[in-house]
Every structure is written in structure tokens, then in C-alpha cells.
Amino acid sequence: MKAVLFDLDGTLIDTAADFIRIIQDMCRDKGIAVVSAEDIRVQVSEGARAMVKLVYPELDVEDPIFLAHRQRFLALYGADIAVDTDLFEGMYALLDELEQHQIPWGIVTNKPRSLSEALLKALNLTERCSVLVCPDDVSKTKPDPEPMYLAAKNIDLDAQDCIYVGDHPRDIDAGRNAQMYTILAAYGYLPLQHKDDLTAWHADCIVKTVAELHEVIHDLVIKPKTLNTATL
Template sequence: MKAVLFDLDGTLIDTAADFIRIIQDMCREKGCAVVAADDIRVQVSEGARAMVKLVYPELDVEDPVFLAHRQRFLDLYGADIAVDTDLFEGMYPLLAELEQHQIPWGIVTNKPRWLSEALLKALNLTERCAVLVCPDDVSKTKPDPEPMFLAAKQIQTDVQDCIYVGDHPRDIDAGRNAHMYTILAAYGYLPLQHKDDLTAWQADCIVNTVSELHQVVRELVIPTLNPASATL
């Protein structure tokens, strides 16, 4: 393997706390029962629509009123995008080791580019990330393999030589459809309806912690280099 690509929310970066803060504030503003943090967390990978639906279950997602609430949610998030957000614990050493061995790492996400770029900037990752592919960049998003092909092309690496790490079935499907090596991040925001049988996702590998992910990535990437250089 010659490159590592990550999904963003719930895989590389732990963004749930900021989403939870905003959704719970919206509940208080509406005067309804505050949605539990765990119920919000499992919807993060489903996107803004699913999270806002927790506050406004009575509205159709295509209702202009609902869309206005969704836009307000995105605006609030964009204004304070990294208050309680950081990389998952253990991810900094993993990225540092990849960079030490000049292995490019990047992101393929369904998060809009304006939010993705703002998040990377807030966490000082912009210059470190070799490639960022967002829905704005493609005609079809994950689980279609188009974003994966674009990411591999931009880092000049064959798709078969890329690892893709994600916490949603569409991540694994996109990686598999592009013939990448797929890793299911079981520590992430697993969708409630898909978390009982992780083997059904058909990922090449399942990891339960970032530490496990680091070990698997090291075993897949470092052997292509000088084994004596693997010091971490």
C-alpha cells in the first residue's frame, strides 16, 4: 500500500461533540425535549439532514421550513466548527508516521468543501493533507467510486495501492467499488441500523480503536519501505 485515505467525520476527526452542542441548542430554542447525545452521535455519518430531523421529526425533509432549519444548522456549525472537535485520540501519531515515511494521506468525504476546508484549517491540517475530495468535486458521491478514483489520481497513486478507512457502509462500498483496501473504523459513528453485523459490510479489515488502525496501517505500508525505519 502506498497511500492512506480517510473518511472525515467519525473516522479521522471526532466532530460529534460540536454537532451535539448545536442540535441540543436547537432543541432548547424550539422548546422540545433535548435529544440525547448518543442519539445524535449515531446520525452524524448520515449528514446534516438526519441530525436536523431529530429536532424536527414532524417536517418533511424537502419542506422549505425544514431546509431553512438545516441551513441554519450548517451556518451555526460553520461559525464554530472546532470548539470541541479534534482528531481521534492516537490519530496524530499515525499521521506523523505516515508523513515520516513520505506516505501521502488524504480525505474523501461527503462533507461539503467549505466546511471540510474550514475544519482542516482550524486543526492545522490543511498543508499536511495530500488530497481532499468533497461532493463539490464529483458528479457522484460515495458509495460511488468516482471520489475514490479522483483522490487516487490527484496523489498519483493506483487505486489498488490505496487504503480507505471509513465508519459507514457507503465508505466501505466506495472503497471496494474502487478496488481499494478497506478498513472499517468500528470506533466511529456507526449507523444504528448497520452496527449489529459489521462483517456484512465486507471490509477487508475491522479495527476497534485507532491504536489497532495504526498497527494495521503500519503492517500494510511499512513493509514496502525499509523495515528498520519503522520506529514508532
């Protein structure tokens, strides 16, 4: 393996706290019972529509009123995108080691580019990230392999030489469809309807912590590169 690609929310970066803050504030504005943090967390990987639906379950997602609330949610999030957001604990050490060994890492996400770029800038990751692929860049999003192929192409690698790490079935499907080595990040925002049987996702590997992820990536990427260099 020659590169590591990550999903963004729930895999590389722990963004849930900021989503929870905004959704709970929207509940208070509406005068309804505040949705629990855990109920919001498991919807993060499903996107803005699923989170806003927690506040407005009575509205159809195509209703103009619902769409206006969704837009308000995105505006609030974009205005304060990294108040309580940071990389998952242990992730900085993993990225540092990849960079020390000149192994590119990047992001393939279903998060809009404007928000993804703002988040990376807030966390000082823009220059460190070798490739960022968002829905804006492709005609088909995950689980289609198109974003995966584009990410690999942009770092001059074959998709089969890349690892993809994600916390949603569509992440694993997209990676598998592109013949990447897939790692299921079970520490992430696992969707409620898919979290009971993680083996059904058919990932090549399942990790429960970032420490486990670091160990797996070290064995798949760092160690082989070190051994190859030592034989030159």
C-alpha cells in the same frame, strides 16, 4: 499499499461534540426535550439532514421550513466548527508516522468542501493533507467510486494501491468499488441500523480503536516500505 485515505467525520476527526452542542441548542430553542448525545452521534455520518430531523421529525425533509432549519444548523456549525473537535486520540501519532515515511494521506468525504476546508484549517491540517475530495468535486458521491478514483489520481497513484478507512457502509462500498483495501473504523459513528453485524459490510479489515488502525496501517504500508528501502 502506498497511501492512506480517510473518511472525515467519525474516522479521522471526532466532530460529534460540536454537532451535539448545536442540535441540543436547537432543541432548547424549540422548547422540546433535548435529544441525547448518543442519538445524535449515530446520525453524524448520515449528514446534516438526519441530525436536523431529530429536532423536527414532523417536517418533510423537502419542506422549505425544514430546509431553512438545516441551513441554520450548517451556519451555526460553520461559525464554530472546531470548538470541541479534534482528531481521534492516537490519530496524530499515525499521521506523524505516515509523514515521516513520506506516505501521502488524504480525505474523501461527503462533507461540503467549504466546511471540510474550514475544519482542516482550524486543526492545522491543510498543508499536511495530500488530497481532499468532497461532493463539490465529483458528479457522483460515495458509495460510487468516482471520488476514490479522483483522490488516487490527484496523488498520482492507482486506486488499488490505496487504503480507505471509513465508518459507514457507503465508505466501505466506495472503497471496494474502487478496488481499494478497506478498513472499517468501528470506533467511529456507526449508523444504528448497520452496527449489529459489521462483517456484513465486507471490509477487508475491522478495527475497534485507533491503536489497532495504526498497527494495521503500519503492517500494510510502513513495514513494507521500510523493508524495501533496506534492500536497496
